[in-house]
Amino acid sequence: MIGYEPPTALPRDLLDDSELRAALGAHDFGTVFRLARSRAGISYSRIAAECDIKPARVGTLARGQGRVTSFDKIARIADALRAPGHMVGLAPRPWEVVEAPAPLTSEKNGVTVRRRTFFEAATSTGLVATLPSIAKRDDAPKRLGTADVEALRTRTARLRRLDDVLGGGDTYRVYLGEYQHTKSLLRSASYSRTTGQELVSVLAEQAQQAGWAAFDAGKGADAAGLYKESHAAAGEAGNSALLGNSLAFLAYQTIAEDKAAAVRIASRSCETNTSGTPFRVRALLHERRAWACAVAGMQNETEKALAAAREALEESSDGEWQPDWAAWVDSTELDIMSGRCWTELRRPLRAVPILEQALARYDDAHARDKALYLSWLADAYLTAGEVEQAATVAARALDLSSGVASIRPRRRLAPVLEELSRHRGLAVVGDVLERARAQAG
Incomplete structure (x- = not known):
């Protein structure tokens, strides 16, 4: 699961083939797909699934018809293959x-030093220079102390900022590398009991971030596994806040398959709240329970959970410490979640005003998230019978989601676009449907 490799990964001997290399360089993916099938036995259906391309289009490209020119599609194909x-x-x-082909050792002052080479994380948007280098960790300290753990926690917080502007398709391997590095430290370094407990807490935090990126990238099995590992690590570390958050993540992912189970898991996450739980964490767990209840059609429980989340935010006190992973939870975020819940409960008169006001305050720089949130606003307008306004909002969501390495905006917009297609006679609807087709490639 953690060492996931797609079933469409090309074997090394094929990647060394001159014909394939020339086709990749020319972005002649039709030839690439044909070689993948004839030389590696990779079916077109598998290629279509991993590359997020319609099966018919894969066949068309393989017959030499058409080209792939969009940056995000080229990146997706490169990742899949x-x-x-x-x-x-x-x-x-x-x-x-x-990676080094085998562990390297050297003798220095009578002590055997194991040297590790970690990957240099890069992203498809050219942020290589801004990422702290993981490859510069060859000489990890053998004895870890509080300062080392704090450095890891600070680094994790810095890398978390990537999620503000990039999708999980770009960040997953970065976050996964951090998690794996910390896991290796737990196995190979020495530390006191207290330091070890804090190190496991960092591991739980990193597993959640990697799990979230996997979920955002459409790697559901990876996400579930990481959330479960985070839950175990948070329990071992005695960190109730991270324990609750791991359950909230699991509930969020479970909703699509089992709404009742999602509500139960989200309720368990709220049970981890205590008087000492940071107020942003309490608000976060309550609002995620509200979401589970809303999707399950439980209006009264949704209202109670939203009220509990707002009460937690209103009880905040100046100077109270908050974990970085919950720093984004504020009144705007809660308003957006409230609007999403009312949309799911088919209450557009409550959903539209709060979403309109909150999204007006929400920066377009957070393109993936704003596109997602706009999809609920478009949905709410459709429920209210305001088709033209729904189409206008959906078009804005499509624009923001273009090029973002996340499957969730387009997946969330799909039913909205399908509903809009019933009104394709309206000019604004026709325009947004055509835009969606063009983006799908």
């Missing part, structure tokens, strides 16, 4: 891990 970025004119992809 595990073709290194330089072969298709991209920066190194996040999954490109540089």
Whole structure:
């Protein structure tokens, strides 16, 4: 699960083939797909699924008809085939891990020093220079102390900022690398009991971040596994806030398959709240329970959970410490969640005003999230019978989601667009449907 490799990954001998290398360099993916099937036995249906391309289009490309030109599609294909970025004119992809072929050892002052080489995380948007280098960790300290753990926690917080502007398709391997590094420290370094407990707490936090990126990238099995590992680590560390958050993440992912189970898990997450739980964490757990209840159609429980979340935010006190992973929870976020809940409960008169006001305050720089939230506003307008306004909002969501390495905006917009298609006679609806088709490639 953690060492996931897509079933469409090309074997090394094929990647070394001159014909394939030339086709990749020319972005002639039709030839690439044909070679993948004939030389590696990779079916077109598998390629379509991993590359997020319609099966019919894969066949069309393989017959030499059409081209793939959009940046995000090229990056998606490179990731699915595990073709290194330089072969298709991209920066190194996040999954490109540089490892020593075997553990290297050297004798220094009578002590055997194990040297590790970690991957240099890169992203498809050219942020290589801004990422702290993971590859510069060859000489991890053998004895860890409080300062080392705090450095890891600070680094985790810095890398978390990538999620503000990038999708999980770009960040997953970065976060996964951090998690794996900390896990290796737990196995190989020495530390006091207190330091070890804090190190496991950092591991739980990193597992949640990696799990979230996996979920955002459409890697559901990876996400579930990481959330469960986070839950175990948070319990071992005695960190009730992270324990509750791991349950909230699991509930969020479970909703699509089992609404009742999601409500139960979300309720368990809220049970971890105590008088000492940071107020943003309490608010976060309550609002995620509200979401589970809303999707399950439980209006009264939704209202109670939203009220509890707002009460937690209103009880905040100046100077109270809050974990970085919950720093984004504020009144605007809660308003957006409230609007999403009312949309799910088919109460557009309550959903539209609060979403309109909150999204007016929400920066477009958070493109993935704003696109997602706009999809609920469009949905609410449809429920209210305001088709033209729904189409206008959906178009805005499409614009924001373009090029973002996340499957969730388009997945969330799909039923909205399907509903809009019943009104394709309206000019504004026709325009947004055509825009959606063009983006789908």
